[in-house]
Ligand code: KG4
């Protein structure tokens with residue numbers, strides 16, 4: 001079969017990214033322009049600024065990606081793009097760029113759900129096999145997805161309020177350790193000890209999560225200590241918080257694997273970089289003879305390579321769009 005080269009675009013949040021991916025698994029060229037330094041000044045992503053930055057950079061990022069691959073648009077077989085979910089203004093920049101390329105060069109246009117992209121980042125490492133359970137943990141998502149087969153998704157659980165990455169970022173902001181909070185708190189947790197008692201949120205038999213109560217508990221604890229004039233040990237607070245997150249995530253993931261009788265777990269999304277979550281899941285997988293895989297760290301956070309990987313399988317399933325494709329800020333993965 002002829003090789004298929006997909007040019008993919010991702011712009012759902014604060015990374016402008018373009019990649020060329022061969023046959024859904026080989027990264028030919030990836031360019032990621034992060035806006036993190038700009039948003040750090042505001043302690044979080046400012047949607048209006050994000051979309052303006054995408055607009056400013058998208059053409060340059062696409063050109064650089066083609067140059068890096070030493071390829072021309074004639075050698076590209078299809079265009080894949082993240083159509084949602086995400087920040088609407090940001091998504092629109094990527095979708096319009098992809099539509100334009102598809103129309104000018106007469107290439108098929110493949111719409112990709114951002115979460116499908118995070119999941120298929122695993123395919124860049126090793127071909128995914130099915131059935132499997134995917135745990136998607138990012139700044140915008142905390143979901144357990146059952147995949148019976150290639151490019152079929154059944155959401156079996158998810159967060160009822162904040163996403164896990166979001167709660168990391170908010171806790172970090174409140175205790176004043178910087179942005180983005182995930183990697184910072186993770187580093188602090190490595191040197192801290194479990195000193196503070198925090199509640200395990202939604203500690204029930206469902207596959208759902210709730211992180212807003214945990215975040216509030218941390219914030220209340222920090223304020224109480226402050227009022228009493230007691231200095232909080234921030235490393236220990238980070239460790240106590242991370243331990244609770246790891247406990248609830250590993251417990252629910254293991255339950256899903258057992259109930260569905262599945263022996264494969266893949267982890268996806270920015271929070272998959274978290275060392276505590278990695279260790280916790282590795283342990284339960286070893287204890288239960290479950291094969292566990294993660295994307296390379298560079299493919300955990302937002303990138304277009306994962307969109308090119310997912311786009312290949314979407315295309316094989318006949319998922320294509322036309323010039324009416326629109327960006328959607330909130331959409332389920334089905
Ligand atoms: O997947 P991603 O790049 O963007 C979304 O689609 O949301 O994930 C970004 C999120 C941020 O909330 C960031 O704080 C979190 O991933 N993150 C981490 C770590 N590295 C990134 N959270 C916990 N531990 C980490 N090591």
Ligand code: ZN
Pocket residue numbers: 114118138139269270301302
């Ligand atoms: Zn993401």
